[in-house]
Amino acid sequence: MKKSRPRSLQWVLVRRLILLQAASFVALIVLLVAILMIAQPRxxxxxxxxxxHLSEAVARDENGGLLVRDTEELRAFREDFPNLWFVIRDADGHFVQEGSIPAAYEAAGGELLKNIGRATLRFDEGDRRPEAALANVDTDVGPVQILTSSISSRDENDGLEVEISVNADMAKDANGNPDWLRVLPVLALLILCLLLPIIVVMGVATLVTTPAVVRRSLAGLVATADQAGRIDIDNRAVQLETAQVPTEIAPMVHAFNNALSRLDEGYDQRNRFLTDAAHELRTPIAILRTRAELLQEDPQSARLRKDIERLSHLAQQLLERQVLEHSAGSREVVDLVALAKTLAADFAPLAFEAGYELAFEAEATKPVPTSIHVQQIEQAVANLLRNAVEHGGNRGTITVLVDARGGIEVHDDGPGIPHDERERVFEPFYRLRPRSSGAGLGLNLAREIARLHGGRIDILYGSWSGARIRLQLPVLDVNHPAILSTASA
Known part of the structure; x- marks a missing residue:
């Protein structure tokens, strides 16, 4: 079964917003078309x-001359446009005029104007004479020419003059009806030409702005996710911020914070239990050790004392493992060379007693400063040395080496660590040899100490025999404030 890929919330929102805008645009067009079809406006x-209005009101008197009847529509129009003027002529030279006619239009006529069906007359920009409309129309009294305007000067407008002119001439059949088979394709193309720029502009604006708006809206959520990704065992008590989180996501963030609090509380309870258990074990172990020392010397009592010692060591490592994260005191700037040399000297008697020789090598010719919790690093190096004593085969040389890069290596001449076991030996309670007297916590505890100091522990492999384990710690720059203050003191 193919695993489905997770969907991007950002692009889901962008896609749905684009579809919503497209649907709204189509619905708006359909609504406008429906309104125009129902209202059929002129x-x-x-x-x-x-x-x-003038063509409907024109008439003739008893002598055949022209006159304009005072119709209701014309009367209402005059009330709206009190500056109305007009000149109406017929083919026989009769005419009627009314209003303040500009001189430019008073003498208008001629054969050219008689052959024009409809026209708009205007002057150059800046000329104050008004625009007028001229039309040759068929009326009840025959064909007449009407020249008119609703204003007598451009100064009479309201400060803004907008003109919209649309001329549509459709193909018609022999009966004078629109030929829709020829009109509709052209009409569709015209509509497409008018709407396509709007659609393109809206589409581009949507594709450009919508992702940016959505990304900005989700910025707080992304920042909170980054904060959640930085939570680990060392800062599990951190609470995610909700100030920039969208309201819809805030309940999930609060639930996550509550889960973190419960996990932190459970982790602390477990640590307290293990710490208390390790403390409680020390008392009966001490009693057992005292009683074992009172037994007679024989193989069984020696084996019992060895088992008690192993149990005591296990309880001590459990206690050290649990209190590791709560170590008191600040870090100190120390020289790794001097520290490793002191530890090697302290372990020399234990190594000699187990049948080893102990060597110390310093590749660094100068001090190697580092900022550490001294007791923790001493404990980590001691665990590496105990591991070498335990698994070195009770022969050869155990070597402690320090280099200028901040590395402390412990070498032995034993059988070494198999390549496929190099990660498992760091697991808690894992022992390379089941019958070993170790508790299986030494390397795990040493790696945890190195991690807390920003370092690491690696098992080295090469043509040599035996095991080589390297503890790498960050080295301070010689100009570090802590080193300068130490030097000045």
């Missing part, structure tokens, strides 16, 4: 409306 600007 868009008529002022001058065109004047022509319409």
């Amino acid at each position: 868009l008529i600007i002022d001058n065109e409306a004047a022509i319409k």
Whole structure:
């Protein structure tokens, strides 16, 4: 079964927002088309409306001349546009005019204007004379020419003049009806040309801005996730911040913080239990050791004392392991060369008693300063030395080597550590040889100490015989403030 890939919340939101905007845009177009189909509006600007009303109101008198009847529509239009003027002519030279007619239009006429169906007359920009509309229309009294305007000067407008002119001439059949088979493709292309720029602009804006908006909205959540990724066993009491987290995600963050608190409390309870147990074990072990020393010297009593010693060592390592994270005191700047040399000298009697020779080598010609908890590092190196004594085969030389890079190596001439066991030997209570007298906690405790100091422990492999384990610690720069203050003191 193919494992499904996790979906990106950011791109899910972006995709859904884009689809929502596209659906809204389509719905808006459909709604506008429906409104236009139902309302069937007629868009008529002022001058065109004047022509319409005048053509409906024009009539002839008893002598065949032209006159304009005072219709209700024309009366209402005059109330809205009190500066209305017009000139109406027919083919026989009759005319009727009204209002303050600009001089430029008063003499308008001629054969050219008679052949024009409809026109808008305007002057150059800056000319104060008004724009007028001219139309040759068929009326009840025959064809007439109407020249009119709703204003007598451009100064009479409201400060902003907007003109929208749309001319649509559709193909028609022999009966004068629209030929939709020819009109619809062109109309669809026209609509596409009008809407495509809007769609492109909206699409580009959506693709560019929406991810940025979503990413900015989720920035607090990303920061909280980064903070959660930095939580480990050393800072498990940290609580995730919720100030920048979206309201919808805040309950999950609070639940995660509560889970961290419960885990921290359970971890502390377990540590307290193991620490108390290790403390309690020390008393009966001490009693057993005292009673064993009173027994007669024989192989059984010697073996019993050895088992008691192993049990005491196990209880001590358990106690050291549990109190490791709560070690009191600040770090000290020490010279690794001097520290390792002192530890080698302290372990010399134990190594000699077990049948080994002990050597100390310092590759560094100068002090190697490092900031450490001295007791913890002494304990880690001591565990490496005990491991060498335990597994070195009781022969050869145990060598303690220090180099200028901050490394302390412990070598022995024993059988060594198999390559496939190099990680398992650091597991708690794992023993390379089941019958070994060790407790299986020494290397695990040494690695934990190195980790707390920002270092590591590695098992080295090469053409040599025996085991070589290296404790690597950070080395301070010679210009470090702690070193300078020590030197000045």
